[in-house]
Amino acid sequence: MASRRPKRELITEVVREFRVSGNLDSAFDGLAARQLGVSDTDLRCLNIIENSGGLSAGDLAAQSGLTTGAVTGVLDRLERAGFARRAPDADDRRRVNVAVTRAFYARAERLWGPVAGDWHSTLSKRFTAAELETIVDFLRVSSGVARAQLERLRQLR
Numbered sequence: 587m588a589s590r591r592p593k594r595e596l597i598t599e600v601v602r603e604f605r606v607s608g609n610l611d612s613a614f615d616g617l618a619a620r621q622l623g624v625s626d627t628d629l630r631c632l633n634i635i636e637n638s639g640g641l642s643a644g645d646l647a648a649q650s651g652l653t654t655g656a657v658t659g660v661l662d663r664l665e666r667a668g669f670a671r672r673a674p675d676a677d678d679r680r681r682v683n684v685a686v687t688r689a690f691y692a693r694a695e696r697l698w699g700p701v702a703g704d705w706h707s708t709l710s711k712r713f714t715a716a717e718l719e720t721i722v723d724f725l726r727v728s729s730g731v732a733r734a735q736l737e738r739l740r741q742l743r
Contacts, residue, residue, distance in 0.1 A: 604728065618697045624667060627652070631660045632669055632686060640685035642675065651736065669693075 589596060612626075619629040627650075634649050635641060641649070647657040661684060664670035669690035675681035709718065 628660050628663055635684050636686045643682045643684055
């Protein structure tokens with residue numbers, strides 16, 4: 587059944603709900619960071635590292651919006667906590683690759699395991715596979731907009 591609401595109104599509502607979801611995610615991550623004994627920034631970096639399956643320290647700086655010096659501090663703290671490890675890049679000795687550790691996954695499972703289970707259960711009951719494909723497409727498009735806007739803000743300096 588087609589919506590009777592104007593597309594512009596629906597887009598406004600989608601953006602509003604997307605932002606509410608992001609704020610709730612940030613609130614959850616803030617509490618999780620405290621439980622892990624790390625800062626919000628450190629946890630955000632762990633999230634970037636984990637989602638990428640590992641990456642270079644320079645890529646972490648670019649994706650997090652932090653300076654390379656700030657990333658060095660983050661990685662020092664994460665290594666001390668046992669949540670991340672650095673390894674020299676096999677192809678370029680000047681580069682350092684970063685990955686999360688098993689210790690992080692063990693601690694994270696307690697915090698995010700129930701969330702993942704709830705997401706899977708709720709979304710599989712509520713949406714068809716085709717609708718989930720549309721949601722994934724929406725999130726990828728939204729991420730593209732966000733990346734472009736981050737770059738725009740970087741250029742305003």
